[in-house]
Amino acid sequence: MVFHYRNKETIVYYMRGLEVFSKAVPIAQFFAQKDNIQPFYTDFNFLRPLANMRDKVKFLTVESKLYNEFLAVFWIVSECIKILFNIEYIVFYRLADRISKEHENIDRLFEFIGEIDAAISCASVRSGKIVTCTPVFTPENTIFYKELTHPLLMYCVPNDLELTNSSMLITGSNMSGKTTFIRAIALNALLAQTVHICFAKRYEAPFFKIYSAIRIADDLLSQKSYYLEEVLRVKNLVEASKDNNPCLFVMDELLKGTNTLERVSAGASIISFLNKQQHFVMVATHDLELTxxxxxxxxxxxxxxxxxxxxxxHFDHTLKKGPLKTRNAIKILEINGYPQEIIEHSKATERALLNTSDFE
Structure with a gap:
């Protein structure tokens, strides 16, 4: 009895995984019988040995399905038989040996279900109300987006963009949408190259390697400041720019962890270095000096x-050509109820700084 219950602990540990396997096999069998799926898969032989294994799994997991006291009598009798003949122990380790031998077929089982699940998800998106298109990949150094949107925003304003042999610098007021737009570009590029779907009326671009420096945080445990984390992240982009394949570099507020003078100087140098002939660089910034x-x-x-x-x-979230001509940071402070003394002093300081050469 001690031997039985000691091994039962091991069996219970793996029970959840066995139950998932037991459910996955009939689901795969169901999909394999569908006429609209069969043309895409030529070999379902991996299901046969797994179907036989499922009977042993059902034997080991039947105990978890005994929910009421009327079945307790059955459980007591079956448990006594298992203890007497070590049935559960023998079945489990034979099953473990079989799983080891059939690991390739088990991998194919979950890959098959995963592919079908991903296809259903994509089909659901395409059949919904949101505008989508099939991406077109071009060997030319050209980007063309028609009514590109961010899929996570319910009422996202669509924007167009066309670039040929050039990159893009976006300036913008706070909350105006510049960061959301470059995220939408990166996200749609990623979806185009993985699940072949884009949230736009038209998408044409090269097949990119995608790199970003958008959300960066300091790391106290590693004793790395925010600026050092920025430096290390951007260094990865610099190294990636040596690749001869097209790359998409997406960056938001480059080097904002340091002072204005060095941020602008180093930022301009880094952006220009990344902008090699085959690459596209998308940068959102408040630093108007970069323009x-x-x-x-x-x-x-x-x-x-x-x-x-x-x-x-009021923000229209519409992309416009040219550099930004307005500012709104102090206005946002005023709208949100900051003391008038702060607002007036901020405006006076702004006027004074604009009269110096450093802020022209």
Missing amino acids: KLLQPEAFKLYHFTESVEGNML
Whole structure:
């Protein structure tokens, strides 16, 4: 009895995995019989040996299905028989040996179900109300997006973009949508190259290797400051730019962990270095100085902006050509109830700084 219950602990540990396997086999068999699935898969022989294994799994997991006291008598009798002949122990280790031998077929089982599940998910998205398209991959150094959106935003404003042999620098007011737009670009590129679907009316671009530096945080456990984390992340992009294959580099507020002068100087140098002929660089920034430092033929300038309506800011989230001409940070402070003393002092300081050469 001691031997039986000691081994039972091992069996119970693996029970959840065995139950998943037991459910997966009939699901795969169901899909394999569908006429609209069979043309895409030529070999279902991996299911036969797994179906035989399922009977042993059902024997080991039947105990978990005894939910009421009327079945307790059956459980007591079966448990006594198992203890007497070590049946459960023998069945489990024979099954374990069989699983080891059939591991390739088990891998194919879950890959098959996973592919069908992914296909159903994509079909569900395509049949929904959100606008989608099939991506077109081009060997030319050209990007064309028609009404591109971010799929996680219910009421996302669609935007168009066309670039040929050039990258993009986006400036914009706070909350105007510049970071969301470059995230939408990266996300749609990733979906285009994985599940062959894009959230746009039209998507044309090269097949990219995608790199980003958007969400960066310091690491106290590793004793790395925010700026050091930025440096290390961007260094990966610098190394990746040596690749001869097309790369998409997406960056938000580059090097914001350091002072303005060095941030702008180093940022312009890094962005220009990444912008090799076969690559595209998408940068969102508040640093308007970058619009004057980057070569106009290498970087197209775009911006998002807002309009003031009464005491409220209104954002249309529409991509516009050219650099940003307005600011709204102090206005947002005012709208959110900051003391008037802070607002007036901020405006006075802003005017003074704009009159110096450093902030022209």
